[in-house]
Amino acid sequence: MSAVIEGHHDDHHHGPAKGITRWLYTTNHKDIGSLYLWFSFIMLFIGGAMAMVIRAELFEPGSQIVSPEFYNQMVTNHGLIMVFGVIMPAFVGLANWLIPMQIGAPDMALPRLNNLSFWILPAAFGVLLATFFMEGGAPNFGWTFYAPLSTEYAPPTVTYFIFAVHIMGASSIMGSINVITTILNMRAPGMTLMKMPLFVWSWLITAYLLIAVMPVLAGAVTMMLMDIHFGTSFFKAGGGGDPVLFQHIFWFFGHPEVYIMILPAFGIVSHIIETFSRKPIFGYDSMVYAIASIALLSFVVWAHHMFTVGMPIAGELFFMYSTMLIAIPTGVKVFNWLSTMFKGSLTFETPMLFAIAFVALFTIGGLSGLMLAIAPADFQYHDTYFVVAHFHYVLVPGALFSIIAAVYYWLPKWTGYMYDEFMGKTHFWLSFVSVNLTFFPMHFVGLAGMPRRIPDYAMQFADYNMIVSVGAFLFGLSQLLFLYVVLKAIIYGKKATGQVWEGAKGLEWTLDSPPAYHTFETPPNLEAGEAKG
Amino acid sequence: MSSDSSYYVPESSKLPIFMAFGLLLFVLGAGSTINDLGKESSNSYILLMTSFAVIWGVMFVWFSNVINENNKGMYSDQLNQSFVWGMAWFIFSEVMFFFAFFLALGYVRMFSVPWLGGEGEKAITNILWPAFEATWPVMVTPDNETFPGAEKNMNMPGITKLHTWLPFWNTLCLVTSSGTIALAEAALKKGKRAAFKSWMVVTISLGFIFVFLQGLEYYEAYAHMGLTLGAGIYGTTFFLLTGFHGFHVCLGAIILTIMTIRGFGGAFSEHDHFGLAAGSWYWHFVDVVWILLVLVVYVF
Amino acid sequence: MTPGVNAIAQEIFGLHMTIFWICVVIGALVLGFMVFLIIKYRKKEGVDPADFDDNPKLELTWTILFAVILVGMAIPATTTMIKAYDDEEGDINILITGHQWKWQYEYMEDEVSFFSNLLTSLDARNNIAPKTENYLLEVDEPLVIPVNKRVRFLITANDVIHSWWVPDFAVKQDAIPGFINTAWTYVDEPGVYRGQCTELCGVYHGYMPIVVKAVSDSEYKDFIQGKRDLKAQQALLTEKLWETDELFAIGEEVYLKNCVACHQVNGAGIPPVFPALAGSEIVMNDKGRQVEILMEGVQGAAMQSYAEQLTEVEIAAVITYTRKAWGNDAGGDGEIVVPKEILDYKNNKL
Ligand code: HEA
Ligand code: HEA
Numbered sequence A: 001m002s003a004v005i006e007g008h009h010d011d012h013h014h015g016p017a018k019g020i021t022r023w024l025y026t027t028n029h030k031d032i033g034s035l036y037l038w039f040s041f042i043m044l045f046i047g048g049a050m051a052m053v054i055r056a057e058l059f060e061p062g063s064q065i066v067s068p069e070f071y072n073q074m075v076t077n078h079g080l081i082m083v084f085g086v087i088m089p090a091f092v093g094l095a096n097w098l099i100p101m102q103i104g105a106p107d108m109a110l111p112r113l114n115n116l117s118f119w120i121l122p123a124a125f126g127v128l129l130a131t132f133f134m135e136g137g138a139p140n141f142g143w144t145f146y147a148p149l150s151t152e153y154a155p156p157t158v159t160y161f162i163f164a165v166h167i168m169g170a171s172s173i174m175g176s177i178n179v180i181t182t183i184l185n186m187r188a189p190g191m192t193l194m195k196m197p198l199f200v201w202s203w204l205i206t207a208y209l210l211i212a213v214m215p216v217l218a219g220a221v222t223m224m225l226m227d228i229h230f231g232t233s234f235f236k237a238g239g240g241g242d243p244v245l246f247q248h249i250f251w252f253f254g255h256p257e258v259y260i261m262i263l264p265a266f267g268i269v270s271h272i273i274e275t276f277s278r279k280p281i282f283g284y285d286s287m288v289y290a291i292a293s294i295a296l297l298s299f300v301v302w303a304h305h306m307f308t309v310g311m312p313i314a315g316e317l318f319f320m321y322s323t324m325l326i327a328i329p330t331g332v333k334v335f336n337w338l339s340t341m342f343k344g345s346l347t348f349e350t351p352m353l354f355a356i357a358f359v360a361l362f363t364i365g366g367l368s369g370l371m372l373a374i375a376p377a378d379f380q381y382h383d384t385y386f387v388v389a390h391f392h393y394v395l396v397p398g399a400l401f402s403i404i405a406a407v408y409y410w411l412p413k414w415t416g417y418m419y420d421e422f423m424g425k426t427h428f429w430l431s432f433v434s435v436n437l438t439f440f441p442m443h444f445v446g447l448a449g450m451p452r453r454i455p456d457y458a459m460q461f462a463d464y465n466m467i468v469s470v471g472a473f474l475f476g477l478s479q480l481l482f483l484y485v486v487l488k489a490i491i492y493g494k495k496a497t498g499q500v501w502e503g504a505k506g507l508e509w510t511l512d513s514p515p516a517y518h519t520f521e522t523p524p525n526l527e528a529g530e531a532k533g
Numbered sequence B: 001m002s003s004d005s006s007y008y009v010p011e012s013s014k015l016p017i018f019m020a021f022g023l024l025l026f027v028l029g030a031g032s033t034i035n036d037l038g039k040e041s042s043n044s045y046i047l048l049m050t051s052f053a054v055i056w057g058v059m060f061v062w063f064s065n066v067i068n069e070n071n072k073g074m075y076s077d078q079l080n081q082s083f084v085w086g087m088a089w090f091i092f093s094e095v096m097f098f099f100a101f102f103l104a105l106g107y108v109r110m111f112s113v114p115w116l117g118g119e120g121e122k123a124i125t126n127i128l129w130p131a132f133e134a135t136w137p138v139m140v141t142p143d144n145e146t147f148p149g150a151e152k153n154m155n156m157p158g159i160t161k162l163h164t165w166l167p168f169w170n171t172l173c174l175v176t177s178s179g180t181i182a183l184a185e186a187a188l189k190k191g192k193r194a195a196f197k198s199w200m201v202v203t204i205s206l207g208f209i210f211v212f213l214q215g216l217e218y219y220e221a222y223a224h225m226g227l228t229l230g231a232g233i234y235g236t237t238f239f240l241l242t243g244f245h246g247f248h249v250c251l252g253a254i255i256l257t258i259m260t261i262r263g264f265g266g267a268f269s270e271h272d273h274f275g276l277a278a279g280s281w282y283w284h285f286v287d288v289v290w291i292l293l294v295l296v297v298y299v300f
Numbered sequence C: 001m002t003p004g005v006n007a008i009a010q011e012i013f014g015l016h017m018t019i020f021w022i023c024v025v026i027g028a029l030v031l032g033f034m035v036f037l038i039i040k041y042r043k044k045e046g047v048d049p050a051d052f053d054d055n056p057k058l059e060l061t062w063t064i065l066f067a068v069i070l071v072g073m074a075i076p077a078t079t080t081m082i083k084a085y086d087d088e089e090g091d092i093n094i095l096i097t098g099h100q101w102k103w104q105y106e107y108m109e110d111e112v113s114f115f116s117n118l119l120t121s122l123d124a125r126n127n128i129a130p131k132t133e134n135y136l137l138e139v140d141e142p143l144v145i146p147v148n149k150r151v152r153f154l155i156t157a158n159d160v161i162h163s164w165w166v167p168d169f170a171v172k173q174d175a176i177p178g179f180i181n182t183a184w185t186y187v188d189e190p191g192v193y194r195g196q197c198t199e200l201c202g203v204y205h206g207y208m209p210i211v212v213k214a215v216s217d218s219e220y221k222d223f224i225q226g227k228r229d230l231k232a233q234q235a236l237l238t239e240k241l242w243e244t245d246e247l248f249a250i251g252e253e254v255y256l257k258n259c260v261a262c263h264q265v266n267g268a269g270i271p272p273v274f275p276a277l278a279g280s281e282i283v284m285n286d287k288g289r290q291v292e293i294l295m296e297g298v299q300g301a302a303m304q305s306y307a308e309q310l311t312e313v314e315i316a317a318v319i320t321y322t323r324k325a326w327g328n329d330a331g332g333d334g335e336i337v338v339p340k341e342i343l344d345y346k347n348n349k350l
């Protein structure tokens, strides 16, 4: 078949369509990237507002502003939204913007699928938020939705929750298939795997993790559905099942999931530190191997969330050792970042500040994770605020800071406008101080014995909780500043150059700022050059 | 075959947003239908049906577009390679979906059932269920009043009685059909269209026979063996594993039927038949799952 | 973290401190080095950045170093783990059952069983009454155990997963419906030890504390004897002739302690999850069904059976109370239930 098709060459080169349909019908990776990022930003404010409710309730002992029932709904939806609605979509948005530009591809491999992956998300979260107004109220069983609290004892809205999780999973799977296909199939000639920028590497591996575990989550919620409505007994001892089986399946998904929320961050931070150190990344190869080993290990550590469910001792020990092993590749990454800075020529623009804070505070979160991995000690830590402190340290100054850093770093590239450096730095310092004010004292209340997921607490935890709440309000307000800086850059910003940052390397910096609507329609040839990220 | 070397990126498309809308309807429809189960009157199924109509409608248009674009030669080799990767990783995700259910089966057989029955490291649990003994398949459940166990199970009755055992015929159908589809593909590659078509018809027929036999088996289970979804963990894992597998066989059979119809309509060439190849991979995947399933669900 | 009151808790505390200091040192080194880098290598005019990009020997060194540190941590962790998991029978075996939202303790050797509820008043929780020292950590009936005995806990649950945690014993075990987990303790200091449920178990997860009183052996024996006598007395009480007012008064007390969490003080419930009792058709006109609900619970709902938790008198009283209070007696048949009826119900079932 060799018929020449009319039309398609002409519609190739004009810019975006006008109006709302541009966003509804778009197949352009840059548009879809922006959609994801804005979606995630909105969800951050919704999930953050829920965190504010939590912190207001915990400001003092005694019942403050919400009922225990509503408190549980807040905690559950805060967790779900932050994980599935903020961090993951933000990373997918960055992947959409950056991967094609970093590997010299004209777009994502499967552009229509790409649009579908995005538009599923508002549908899923729309339904999730709508459950607040339905009979029985929103899901209230924690973001880990352990059976049987989430099955026999759940509000009727759990059915909607289950199907929302299904399509959310479909979105992630399609998104990941797209990422993998793009990276494997659409690199510019000359860009071998070991020359790919680290962000691309981190996403390649993340996408594998997603494809491997999202279907398992789908399986878990399907079993819940069957147990609730069709009389099966997966999680019922009376029929021969086991509630703990749910936890095994959930965490088989859940633990890789937490690394899904950090690996792309590793990629981002590597780029930023390299740029502002004006020095090539230290140990590129070991960085790649480290990401890969973290990903592989993440499949065999899941039961470290379940040290207190009464596993046989062999299980406890196995999961303790395997979890501890993860400190090695992660430590390699941390040391490589430090070595990249060593003898560099450092400057401290806003993205660099966030990246440095990432390395420092992620290390703190990682070390507390290592403490949690020590099974007998976890008997005392488990389900206390010590765990809450751990995961907020890796998620907020970890994943979230890396996303903020990425936005500052690439915003001039995306929009063509520079953000206000002074305001950016103000935003950083406010965030940095308040994030520690919020999450550091949680270690102490946790060790003092405060359980998580409670709307009210004993008197001895009062002082620290008040500090935490004040910190949280401050941190929340600081994020309003972030919104302001971004909007200001888009509306009043100075023009940015193509290079933007003195030390930045990689294909995306060879493009104009903002890049044309379609870039790399003919792939750049890198056979000669060096494209290492 | 492709004539264009640049990578085809459609400028925009209305399909995905309609699909997303269909999925939104699906979530609302499925959620409300299931929540209304057992209620006297409920119209929520209309929403669910509408969502299916939208989803299938969009799929139809979407695939037709892709076929047309391909026929017009808009797809480069590179783009075709993207489809290959896409399909491969999609199948991998399906493998992981089944993995969750196999994991569940393995867990209950290795841990929860023995523990409940007073064996292994957590044998002490048995004081809650003093009457329960661990066997597999579990015919008497720990709480046999709420979850009355099955009267009979589906296990292999022994080599001599193999011919009376439905899963044996099922296995035969599916394994054979995996072979016949390979023959169909080989025929197509050699340009023997008549052979290609007949092998496809054989494949599909085997597929539908499988589905029919599976239906028969379910009927037997419910009508004569007391083996139901509510029959404790054995019924649970039996139906969920075979059920999801059967569902995938149906999907695969539908895909292959469409491919066959297209084949009769003159589609596919010796070198350009990705749709068929994808369908055939899917079919092989369904076959492999079945073999694993027979081993752990029926035989051991 | 609390050092705890027995050997294993102290050992875990020691382990925690060891790991903690290792982490602090690593953290301090990493952060310190970082600060050094930030100060030392800020961009200066005329100084060019170096351009090395790896150093395999160095990388191998620190990889090995990490592994060595981890092995150093794993060894004490393993020995402690093995000690904590020792599963021998105890001198005393107590079956602990988690319910939404209270604990049930059953002394397996002595056939004594009782429930332990939160004591803190609603007023204190709603900031109307002042909060005492043990706000939210006080119960009506603590678990009593003897010192210097090996006490083994068999932990399970009746509805959803709970988790039984007493920090001073370093015991935290999930209570899983249908399964039994074990844990043990050996206390040498008499005292009162407090903990909380640590697995999200529904609305009132934050309100199911644990209080354990460790007492001398003789006090323990008295306690068990007292519980047995009480049981015998209560059996007698069902024979007595009861006045409505008497029942109403007891019923009010029972109601405030056991039912308000869901059905609320004014009987209005929190629909749709927790139905109102005020104006309920069942409560007003269907005595038989109401007895049945109290005795059997409602399958699949938070409404559980009270047959074991409350005595016959208390059940009869609380039913009487609900049928008289909030205007229910005006709207309904106004019949009351006496303890004998509950006893008959029980006997009929046997
Ligand atoms: C981005 C997300 C993220 C990341 C990266 C991690 C990283 C780690 N986590 Fe965390 N974790 C969560 C998110 C994350 N976690 C969440 C959300 C939960 C709670 C879920 C819930 O219950 O709701 C959780 C809970 C959780 C638990 C369960 C606690 C409990 O419920 O009782 C455990 C236990 O082992 C654990 C361990 C670890 C470990 C060992 C790492 C390691 O990867 C950390 C490795 C890093 C370092 C160690 C620091 C850097 C290394 C060096 C400087 C080298 C030198 C160091 C040594 C040689 C020691 N995590
Ligand atoms: C990536 C994930 C992520 C992120 C970013 C956050 C961000 C925050 N989280 Fe959360 N959190 C989780 C993931 C995350 N969390 C998870 C998984 C759980 C477990 C859930 C469970 O137990 O099931 C949890 C649980 C959790 C708890 C424990 C609740 C409990 O166990 O009872 C608390 C308590 O303080 C908390 C607080 C916060 C705060 C103060 C922030 C802040 O960083 C939020 C800051 C952001 C904003 C505030 C939004 C921006 C600003 C505005 C909306 C303007 C308005 C501002 C004001 C009025 C001040 N989170």
Ligand code: CUA
Residues within 6 Å of the ligand: C098, C099, C101, C161, C162, C163, C197, C198, C199, C200, C201, C202, C204, C205, C206, C208
């Ligand atoms: Cu019981 Cu939490």
Ligand SMILES: [Cu+2]
Residues within 6 Å of the ligand: A254, A255, A258, A301, A302, A304, A305
């Ligand atoms: Cu984990």
